[in-house]
Amino acid sequence: MGKRVLSASIKHETNTFSKLLTGLDAYRARALFIGDEIAPVYRDTNTEMAAHFDAADKYGWELVSPIAASATPSGKVTREAWEYLSGELLAALNGSFDGILLALHGAMVTEVDEDGEGALLEAIRKKAGPDVPICVSLDLHANVTEQMAQHANGLFSFRTYPHIDTRDTAARAAEALQAAMTGRTAPHCIVARRPQIDGANHGRSQDGPMIDLLRRCREHGKEAGIVDVSVNGGFPWADIEWAGPSVTVTYDSKKAGMAEQAHDIAEAMMDTVWDERANVTIKHLQVSDAMDRVKAAGSGDKPIVLADFSDNPGGGSYGDNPTLLAGMIEADLQDAVFGTISDPEAVIDCQRAGVRGTVKIPLGGKIDPDFVPPLMVNGEVVAISEGGFTYEGPMSTGMRNSMGPTAILRIGGIDVIITTARLQVLDLAIFRSQGIDPENKAIVAVKSAHHFRGAFGPIAREIMLVDALGLATPSLKSLNYVNVRRPVWPLDMD
Ligand SMILES: [Zn+2]
Numbered sequence: 001m002g003k004r005v006l007s008a009s010i011k012h013e014t015n016t017f018s019k020l021l022t023g024l025d026a027y028r029a030r031a032l033f034i035g036d037e038i039a040p041v042y043r044d045t046n047t048e049m050a051a052h053f054d055a056a057d058k059y060g061w062e063l064v065s066p067i068a069a070s071a072t073p074s075g076k077v078t079r080e081a082w083e084y085l086s087g088e089l090l091a092a093l094n095g096s097f098d099g100i101l102l103a104l105h106g107a108m109v110t111e112v113d114e115d116g117e118g119a120l121l122e123a124i125r126k127k128a129g130p131d132v133p134i135c136v137s138l139d140l141h142a143n144v145t146e147q148m149a150q151h152a153n154g155l156f157s158f159r160t161y162p163h164i165d166t167r168d169t170a171a172r173a174a175e176a177l178q179a180a181m182t183g184r185t186a187p188h189c190i191v192a193r194r195p196q197i198d199g200a201n202h203g204r205s206q207d208g209p210m211i212d213l214l215r216r217c218r219e220h221g222k223e224a225g226i227v228d229v230s231v232n233g234g235f236p237w238a239d240i241e242w243a244g245p246s247v248t249v250t251y252d253s254k255k256a257g258m259a260e261q262a263h264d265i266a267e268a269m270m271d272t273v274w275d276e277r278a279n280v281t282i283k284h285l286q287v288s289d290a291m292d293r294v295k296a297a298g299s300g301d302k303p304i305v306l307a308d309f310s311d312n313p314g315g316g317s318y319g320d321n322p323t324l325l326a327g328m329i330e331a332d333l334q335d336a337v338f339g340t341i342s343d344p345e346a347v348i349d350c351q352r353a354g355v356r357g358t359v360k361i362p363l364g365g366k367i368d369p370d371f372v373p374p375l376m377v378n379g380e381v382v383a384i385s386e387g388g389f390t391y392e393g394p395m396s397t398g399m400r401n402s403m404g405p406t407a408i409l410r411i412g413g414i415d416v417i418i419t420t421a422r423l424q425v426l427d428l429a430i431f432r433s434q435g436i437d438p439e440n441k442a443i444v445a446v447k448s449a450h451h452f453r454g455a456f457g458p459i460a461r462e463i464m465l466v467d468a469l470g471l472a473t474p475s476l477k478s479l480n481y482v483n484v485r486r487p488v489w490p491l492d493m494d
Contacts, residue, residue, distance in 0.1 A: 002060040003181045006092060007052040009103035010085045010120065011070040013141060015237040015316020016109055017471050017479055018075035019368050024084060026071040029421045030401065034088065038065045045398035048103035048137050051170035055101070059178050066092035068103075072422050073316035077110040086120055093127045099181040100124060100134040103170055106142020106157075107235035107243075114240040114483065118147030125151040133180035133187065135173040139163065140203045141235045144246045149191040153180060154250040157230035159214050161203045162426065162454035164394045176227050176250065187227050188259070189250040192266035194274040196489040198476060199245040201281055203233025204450060209276035213269060220265050225255035229265060231273070237316055237472055239483045245273050277489055284309055284467035284474055287327035293464060294333065299442060302461035306445040307452055311470030313342070314424030319447055322364035322375035323468035325416065328445065329377070334413030336443035337436055340403065342367075342422040350381045350407035350418065357381050359409070363418070371471070379409040379416070387419060389433035394454045395426055408434055426451035428459070 012022060024032065033041055042049035049068050056063040067088040071077075077085075102124075108116030117136075124134060133153045138144070140158040149155060156173040158165055179185045201208035210231070217229040227250040234245040247269045249262040285293065294304055306324065313319035319342040328336060341364045353359045359381065362374030387403030404420025417434055425446035431438045438444045439459045446452045449465075449472065457463065467474055481491060 003098040005061045006097045006100045007065045008089045009068040011105040012108040013073040014109035016239045020074045022074045022077045024081045027069045031070040033068045038068045048170035051167045055174035079111045082110040099177045102136045106138035115145045118145045121151035135177040137170040137173045142232045143243045144191045145242045149189045153187040155189050155248040161205045162451045185252040186254045188253045191246050191248045192270045193246040197236040197244040199277040200233045208281040225252045225258040239481045284465050290464050290466045291331040300461045303441045303444045305456050305460040305463045308447045308468050309449045309465045310467045310473040312449040313422040315472030317471040318367040319422040320364040321372050321470045336414040337441050338416040338445045339425045340417040340419045344420040346418050347405050347407045379411040382410050383408040389429040391427045392429045424448050428455045
């Protein structure tokens with residue numbers, strides 16, 4: 001008989017240094033789907049939820065999907081949002097289930113609990129009882145806690161950054177859940193870490209220490225009794241006790257001796273993560289240095305891509321920091337496009353002026369003017385839209401999203417995409433939906449740390465990473481940590 005499986009997703013990556021709390025409106029702006037709304041949105045997309053539907057087809061499950069919710073990274077999830085999101089999931093658990101399949105991020109902090117996923121898994125375990133297997137797919141930037149490992153039976157993290165294996169990762173979790181529900185295995189999981197909040201080259205899977213670590217994940221995963229091995233880069237912009245890289249090992253407790261073997265694998269891999277902690281394969285430029293290099297690079301057949309690592313909304317930054325834009329305006333860059341700056345008030349100003357109208361407005365810097373003030377700009381409005389687009393991939397391929405009401409403001413030689421929503425610029429569709437072909441521009445600026453490489457890497461002549469001192473600055477020592485365990489690298493050690 002087909003198994004009855006509860007499938008759900010509640011995601012957030014919380015930058016605790018952000019003053020911008022994450023309420024239900026932030027979920028509505030990106031993804032908040034209930035019950036029957038979920039399947040039509042996610043089926044056949046490159047997402048974890050798509051894999052839940054794939055698995056239901058493959059294994060003949062009766063799938064119950066109460067909620068799928070995700071918000072752009074920002075500050076702590078509000079108590080109200082947390083109670084609603086977790087409440088929808090827990091209410092669905094009133095029935096009886098053979099298994100539970102979840103897609104979580106692993107770095108959620110709420111106003112109620114600094115370990116959002118740990119608290120959620122504990123509540124689910126309490127309600128479902130000790131015998132219902134729970135398998136969870138996680139982001140590669142999860143801050144995995146003991147509480148999460150204790151209450152889940154299996155934890156399965158992405159193995160790519162940019163995260164293009166989201167659907168594959170949830171398929172690993174689903175396969176393990178099926179094995180557990182049919183009694184073939186009795187999975188348990190453990191987590192290991194070191195005194196470090198950063199490391200594993202922040203999860204970059206194409207170079208540096210992650211290449212060997214991911215190879216070992218795959219090799220160990222083939223050993224008898226080992227269900228899965230995952231390495232997490234962690235999310236250092238979370239001032240919580242257990243932030244940082246980790247290795248999780250999910251093993252079959254039916255097989256003798258596996259707890260020790262799992263422990264040995266996790267510790268040996270964390271030895272490597274620790275030893276390689278300073279092995280970082282990227283270099284950040286200050287804005288003025290980046291402008292010098294852009295000018296020195298001259299013209300070419302493909303664009304130079306400037307990525308503002310520090311104000312990446314995907315890392316919980318505000319996404320309204322105009323520091324890089326100011327540098328580009330001052331450098332008088334031509335044939336450039338800037339995507340994006342979030343500023344709902346500026347969008348309204350542009351709408352009032354209308355297409356071909358001119359405006360003189362303060363742009364950006366409005367979420368926390370004490371952190372970074374607005375930039376006064378003069379420009380001509382060249383387009384206005386509702387901001388909808390569909391991801392072309394390779395990440396989130398096929399998913400719809402919206403920038404909210406959006407305006408293109410031409411400032412000198414730079415077309416600036418001003419959005420209502422905050423979002424990471426990781427897909428060409430963000431430009432193309434606005435009638436801009438980034439491939440034909442000389443300079444393309446994006447607010448993204450790394451995910452942009454999937455789509456923008458192939459069209460770039462050169463990529464420059466810029467630290468414009470946004471909230472997701474790579475200079476962790478400049479942030480005021482109080483809750484993280486001490487001593488911890490790199491805050492207290494060189
Ligand atoms: Zn991630």
